[in-house]
Amino acid sequence: MGQDYYAVLGITRSAHHAGINQAYRKLALKFHPLKNSEPAAPHRFKQIAEAYDVLSDPRKKATYDKFGEEGLKGGIPPEFGGEGAWTSGYVFHGNADKIFKEFFGGDNPFADFFKPDGSEVITAFGGLRGRGVKKQDPPIERDLYLSLEDLFFGCTKKIKISRRVMNEDGHTSSIRDKILSIDVCPGWNQGTKITFTNEGDQGPNIIPADIIFTVKEKPHPRFKRQGNDLVYISNIALGKALIGCTVAVETLDERLLHIPINDIVHPKYSKVVPGEGMRLSKDPNQKGDLIIQFDIQFPEHLTPQKKHLIRQALLS
Known part of the structure; x- marks a missing residue:
């Protein structure tokens, strides 16, 4: 007669997955050789691991429930087990520490439950310290x-x-x-x-x-954001940069602003329009500024007559 895995874990055959986990957790901590110095503890610890390995796996458990340990380990012919029957036979790998670590998580989970001398690590709430099951x-x-x-x-x-x-x-x-x-x-x-x-x-x-x-x-076709401000690049001809102009800017909320530029626009010049930038996250009713920068378009060539007129205007 094969061993009774349910008896090894101290549970009934009607136990669900949570009950199987709970039973393994309790017994594995109790009989771990680092905690339990009794001569039989290593053997008991391995028995508990094998029982859990079988009962926590639906396929192994179903085969064991129907055919017992002999059928589980000897293999079940397809005519008895039906489609997908367990035919190769189950062999426990024998590594109880591997199952313990997989269950509790981490490379060395036992170190979180006990000190090197085997005593329990107790938290302020009276429980075991550690990663827990997950x-x-x-x-x-x-x-x-x-x-x-x-x-x-x-x-x-x-x-x-x-x-x-x-x-x-x-x-x-x-x-x-x-x-x-x-x-x-x-x-x-x-x-x-x-x-x-x-x-x-x-x-x-x-x-x-x-x-x-x-x-x-995302990149925007008109604006670049700088903190709470919006930067808009306006392309203007050299003549407008010198004599002034009006810049039209469509805002994010689809208003059309007409901003007069009365200053001489030099390469480092920018126009600040207060309160037309991004909304502030702390107060959406407040907004940053709109900063208009300029890309001055210089003519590629000038006729002699135009050069003369410019010379008169700028050098006289």
Whole structure:
């Protein structure tokens, strides 16, 4: 008669996945050779690991429940097991420490439960300190590209992600889509981060990763952003740079501004229009400035008559 894996873990045959995990956790910590100095502890620790290895796997468990240890380890002919029957026979790899580490997480999880002398590490709340059954995956970082209009007015962006989700049986998983909604606030700056906690892939021994979106600004056809200000480049002829002109600028909210330029426009000159820049994230009713810079268009050639007129105007 084969060994009773349920009896090894001290559970009934009706135990669910959570009960199997709980029983293994309790017994593995109790009989780990570093904690338990009894001569039989290593053998008991290995028995517990093998029982958990079988009962935590739906396929192994189903074969064991139907055919016992002999059928599980000897292999089941297809005529008895049906399609997908366990035909090769189960062999326990014998590495109880490997199962212990996979269950508790980390390269050396036992060090978080006990000191080198085998005594328990106790927290202020009376429990064992350590990673626990699960550990969290590193964050998943993605760029969120937004137009200046999106950042000026604010908007809602819906992003579809595909992630691995654990099924109700606690053993298997499947890929499912989910829609994440981001409410963009007016005035957000490039580099703003939006975090969705635990929205990464799920797994039996992990805490899903956080998904972090970082705001990136799309290039704009008219403006370049500098903090809360907007920079606009106006192309004007040399003559207008000298005698003045009016610059028309269409704003992000589709108003047309007519800005008079009465100064002489030199290469380093800029015109500041207060309150016509980006909205401020702390107070959307306030805005930065519009800064008009100039690209002066010099003529490629001049007729002798025009050169004479310019000479008279500038050198007289």
